Amino acid sequence: MAFKHVNKGVKRVDAYEKVTGKAKFGADLEFADQLYAKVLRTEYPHARIINIETAEAEKMPGVRGVFTAADIKNNLFGVIVEDQQVLAADRVVLAGDGVAMVAAESEAEAAAALEKIKVEYEELEGIYELDEARKKDSLKIHPEKDDNQVIHHPLRKGDVEKGFAQADIILEREYSTQLIEHSYLEPEAVVVVPEDENHLVSIYGSIQNPYATRAAVATVLRAELAEVRVIQNHIGGSFGGKDEVVSAMAARAAVMALATKRPVKMVNSREESFTESYKRHPYQLKYKVGATKEGKLTAMEIEAAADSGAYACQTPFVTWRSVVQATGPYELDHVKTDTYGYYTNNPYTGAMRGYGSPQIIFAQESLMDELAEELGMSPVELRKKNIYRQDSITASGQKLSGHTVSLEEVMDKAMQAIDYQAKREKYSLAQPDDKKRGIGLSISFRGCSLGAEAVDAAASLIQINKDGSVAVYSGLAENGQGLKTIFSQIAAEVLGITLNEIDYMEVDTTFTPDSGSTVASRATLIGGNSIKNAAEKLRDRILDFAAQKFELAKDKLKLEAGFLYDQASNRLALFSDLTAEMINNGILLSAYGWYKGPPISWDEEKGCGNPYFTYVYGCQIAEVEVDTGTGELTVLNMAAAHDVGRAINPKNVKGQIYGGVMMGLGYSIMEEVEVEAGQIKGKNFHDYMIPTIKDMPDIEAVIVENPDPDGPFGAKSIGEPTLELASAAIANAVAHASGKRIRSLPLNLERVLIGRALSKGGCK
Amino acid sequence: MVEYQLLRATSLVEALEILAEKDNVECLAGGTDLLVDLHKQDSKFDQIDYVLDISSLKELKGINLGDKKAVIGSLTTHADLIESEEIQQKLPFIAEAAKSIGSTQIRNRATIGGNLVNAAACADSFSPLIALEAEVVLASRNGERKLSVRDFVKAPYKTALKKDELLKEIVFELPQGKYYSSYQKIGRRKALSISRISLTLLGEVKVDKVFKIQVVSGAATPSPVPFAEVNSYLLNKKLADIDPVEAGRLAAEEMVEITGERWSTPYKRPALAKLVERAVDDFLKEAANSG
Numbered sequence A: 001m002a003f004k005h006v007n008k009g010v011k012r013v014d015a016y017e018k019v020t021g022k023a024k025f026g027a028d029l030e031f032a033d034q035l036y037a038k039v040l041r042t043e044y045p046h047a048r049i050i051n052i053e054t055a056e057a058e059k060m061p062g063v064r065g066v067f068t069a070a071d072i073k074n075n076l077f078g079v080i081v082e083d084q085q086v087l088a089a090d091r092v093v094l095a096g097d098g099v100a101m102v103a104a105e106s107e108a109e110a111a112a113a114l115e116k117i118k119v120e121y122e123e124l125e126g127i128y129e130l131d132e133a134r135k136k137d138s139l140k141i142h143p144e145k146d147d148n149q150v151i152h153h154p155l156r157k158g159d160v161e162k163g164f165a166q167a168d169i170i171l172e173r174e175y176s177t178q179l180i181e182h183s184y185l186e187p188e189a190v191v192v193v194p195e196d197e198n199h200l201v202s203i204y205g206s207i208q209n210p211y212a213t214r215a216a217v218a219t220v221l222r223a224e225l226a227e228v229r230v231i232q233n234h235i236g237g238s239f240g241g242k243d244e245v246v247s248a249m250a251a252r253a254a255v256m257a258l259a260t261k262r263p264v265k266m267v268n269s270r271e272e273s274f275t276e277s278y279k280r281h282p283y284q285l286k287y288k289v290g291a292t293k294e295g296k297l298t299a300m301e302i303e304a305a306a307d308s309g310a311y312a313c314q315t316p317f318v319t320w321r322s323v324v325q326a327t328g329p330y331e332l333d334h335v336k337t338d339t340y341g342y343y344t345n346n347p348y349t350g351a352m353r354g355y356g357s358p359q360i361i362f363a364q365e366s367l368m369d370e371l372a373e374e375l376g377m378s379p380v381e382l383r384k385k386n387i388y389r390q391d392s393i394t395a396s397g398q399k400l401s402g403h404t405v406s407l408e409e410v411m412d413k414a415m416q417a418i419d420y421q422a423k424r425e426k427y428s429l430a431q432p433d434d435k436k437r438g439i440g441l442s443i444s445f446r447g448c449s450l451g452a453e454a455v456d457a458a459a460s461l462i463q464i465n466k467d468g469s470v471a472v473y474s475g476l477a478e479n480g481q482g483l484k485t486i487f488s489q490i491a492a493e494v495l496g497i498t499l500n501e502i503d504y505m506e507v508d509t510t511f512t513p514d515s516g517s518t519v520a521s522r523a524t525l526i527g528g529n530s531i532k533n534a535a536e537k538l539r540d541r542i543l544d545f546a547a548q549k550f551e552l553a554k555d556k557l558k559l560e561a562g563f564l565y566d567q568a569s570n571r572l573a574l575f576s577d578l579t580a581e582m583i584n585n586g587i588l589l590s591a592y593g594w595y596k597g598p599p600i601s602w603d604e605e606k607g608c609g610n611p612y613f614t615y616v617y618g619c620q621i622a623e624v625e626v627d628t629g630t631g632e633l634t635v636l637n638m639a640a641a642h643d644v645g646r647a648i649n650p651k652n653v654k655g656q657i658y659g660g661v662m663m664g665l666g667y668s669i670m671e672e673v674e675v676e677a678g679q680i681k682g683k684n685f686h687d688y689m690i691p692t693i694k695d696m697p698d699i700e701a702v703i704v705e706n707p708d709p710d711g712p713f714g715a716k717s718i719g720e721p722t723l724e725l726a727s728a729a730i731a732n733a734v735a736h737a738s739g740k741r742i743r744s745l746p747l748n749l750e751r752v753l754i755g756r757a758l759s760k761g762g763c764k
Numbered sequence B: 001m002v003e004y005q006l007l008r009a010t011s012l013v014e015a016l017e018i019l020a021e022k023d024n025v026e027c028l029a030g031g032t033d034l035l036v037d038l039h040k041q042d043s044k045f046d047q048i049d050y051v052l053d054i055s056s057l058k059e060l061k062g063i064n065l066g067d068k069k070a071v072i073g074s075l076t077t078h079a080d081l082i083e084s085e086e087i088q089q090k091l092p093f094i095a096e097a098a099k100s101i102g103s104t105q106i107r108n109r110a111t112i113g114g115n116l117v118n119a120a121a122c123a124d125s126f127s128p129l130i131a132l133e134a135e136v137v138l139a140s141r142n143g144e145r146k147l148s149v150r151d152f153v154k155a156p157y158k159t160a161l162k163k164d165e166l167l168k169e170i171v172f173e174l175p176q177g178k179y180y181s182s183y184q185k186i187g188r189r190k191a192l193s194i195s196r197i198s199l200t201l202l203g204e205v206k207v208d209k210v211f212k213i214q215v216v217s218g219a220a221t222p223s224p225v226p227f228a229e230v231n232s233y234l235l236n237k238k239l240a241d242i243d244p245v246e247a248g249r250l251a252a253e254e255m256v257e258i259t260g261e262r263w264s265t266p267y268k269r270p271a272l273a274k275l276v277e278r279a280v281d282d283f284l285k286e287a288a289n290s291g
């Protein structure tokens, strides 16, 4: 099938604005009469609030209001569990909880006033370790709950006892992963305008999920959804990170805006962002695997525990994705998996690109290499003996059919791209120098979109103007990932117009229908289908009209590049003339598109069902050099092969791969938010290491295309799969190079040289 | 809030005058330490009334390597050092150290003088200069005085600079004869990386023997110091009798003697030993290559 716009690396529609600096971000917005607000955050990870004294702060110059929990109509919110306070009322549960806030004429005046607020606390004992949180008799962080467990997801298949009895070899290993920061370039920012154009509040800013923010603010204000309007601005990175934390910020600003009757702006500094934003869940993982001498897996038993921090946030769903994918893409008759989330007084954890998969993949793909070594088998051979193939049955009992199960293909293509076999052989020979090279791989399967977490549907709206120009709205949001471009390409493809004719609109909750959140690598798949649906409705309407007008059968006509053609490729009319004529005839040239994902199922008790309607497959390979004298680790090259169904924009797909591999590399070898007794130690990028351009390896990005029957033009997902594989591939390469297996992330200098971390994260 | 008045000096004389007349003045060179600390509202600045911009003082600029004597102005940036052909040829370890600092942007602004006066334990300019036995020239309205770089730094973030003084320049004798050097650094990433450990080795060879040697620690010790044990092990030794592993072992022992057992020791001990071993290896190889 020859495409005009789809499957082409067209220029991003928002590139010009962004590279010329014209794009307006949340912090750039200014409104007449605007106030600035700042939040007083506690330094105690767990304390009772005895008293908050605000009188002195109220008298400070420029101050227009000082607020505490008492000023908030409904102080509790949360997408899944309502346990998060807008401002702490009588207890703080993490260091960084807001206790009071000030709105003032300037940021400096707001900051000065904060210093005059006196809070009296009674310090309470806290829980900072998962093991402690799990104890039956440990103190409860949320006293109204039975214990500190946020969630438990079981999955049972077959009988693991029986499976282990069939094994010739059983391996038990423990792994752990660390707390990390999203590190978006732009810290959080919102502006809330009160009583604006018939709305109680209008909210602008760096908002990943406008509908989630709208719901949170409406809950806090006890307002109706229609009274709260959210308009998204350009976002300087989000990676799952600008959801609850921005909703809380918007709710705070909304409370102040309504009380002062003036627009209120809040912009976090980097330190404030580190303090208050949620992060990636650290996991502790126990794996037990059985296999025959021939390398056939017989059983797997898994326990994964996640530190949720003081709030539930996304933990129930993050750990759910973990339970579904915990075995990795391997055929197993006997599986017993339990994933848990626990409350602690640590910084809270939520959605971050990958969402419960990077942790389990690090463990399970390290385990596969360890098992291969025990069996005296190559990691590739062991995997190929066990991987999912067409019609394989997953751990949850789902038959993988209807889409192409391409694990072997992604493995082979990645291996070819980096010359895996030759390098593996070469580096397996003795290496006399301190600097030793190695190569390792990891593979994954990943359920696309939300799965059984929530209703999976999205809407869009396309309006054709009289002159043939087209406005496209979607309920899903550009987060920097390229959504506007992809959706424009799909609309242009279906309508047979040029990309120039398309004006892509920002999300505005007033006009665009609620489409859920822009998460789970679902936008192209679910949102793309809804765009296609809207465009197809309009194309049909136009062709119906043209068929009548030219007295030709509708299927003999086509729209292309802004013209109407007949079968013999004669130009019959301009698209814009047709649309003008239709509108003059009173024909509606706007259409909503809607798409709801195919049915899925999940039995929470047994942990079985068809949790996702389709999957993507990926393989990443890392080639490293380990300095066995100093512990320095250099990732020389990486290959990443991902089946995306169909690449709507191959350049964009590659961009996602490069970025995801780099984020994965940071997660693997250097990133860690150091927390000591609930306190974050480094709150800016001189302490918190993220990779620089000099740490970036050459990356061979391989796009594998097996169009999915349910995807728009066959497209599936790419955003998250790119990030989940690097850590295991790198750890496996390090083990290959040095003979040392490291089972905790990150693989920093100390772990590589002496096998253990020294300071908790060892950032300094 | 740290509040201060910004002053700008257009000549060295004027700058020294201001320093003599006013109290609580902090100089601004490249600003890559100072501005960061001011932004952090570091409590050490609670007492500041003035920031004196010295960045345009010509008297503090320039690299001048004569036959014997060398002068490096305190406002010389790390980028200047890297680009200087003389430095590259005669003192490659200085260029290596400068290359390892920060990023392009930082190296374009950050000065060697600021690096010394700020005196962080991990500052990368110290070990090459101490290996050269360099001196700092400190100027005040009352004249100039010289101090060895080693004595200039008292403790992390503490130097012998007096409140009315400027660091004018760094002076040292150029090494003569057949000399070889090595600069080593370990960081957590490939750029913008604070030294975990760094060191400089500078040695002179006469008839197959070590005639002069300086192995100087960077970030391994609270203040940069020569490894006395290593130096005495190497000094006057025939090249053929030198065991680089032994030199490494001695350095690690000496470091632990200075610092005591710390959280980082289990890592730093083997890593430093390895770096010293490599530096000595480099030295021996270079000496062998040039006959």
Ligand SMILES: Cc1cc2nc3c(=O)[nH]c(=O)nc-3n(C[C@H](O)[C@H](O)[C@H](O)COP(=O)(O)OP(=O)(O)OC[C@H]3O[C@@H](n4cnc5c(N)ncnc54)[C@H](O)[C@@H]3O)c2cc1C
Pocket (backbone or CB within 6 Å): B026, B027, B028, B029, B030, B031, B032, B033, B034, B035, B036, B054, B060, B074, B075, B100, B101, B102, B103, B106, B109, B110, B111, B112, B113, B114, B115, B116, B117, B118, B122, B123, B124, B125, B161, B165, B166, B167, B168, B192, B193, B194, B195
């Ligand atoms: C991102 C980043 C990365 C960095 N990486 C490194 C690194 O890898 N290695 C490293 O060693 N450092 C590093 N630094 C620290 C810093 O860049 C260096 O210490 C730099 O050399 C300081 O020079 P400056 O000219 O910017 O000093 P400034 O910030 O201008 O001054 C620093 C201090 O010295 C005083 N001062 C400066 N010049 C004089 C003078 N002539 N006389 C008297 N007092 C003076 C100032 O009053 C101030 O107290 C980094 C800094 C940043 C921000």
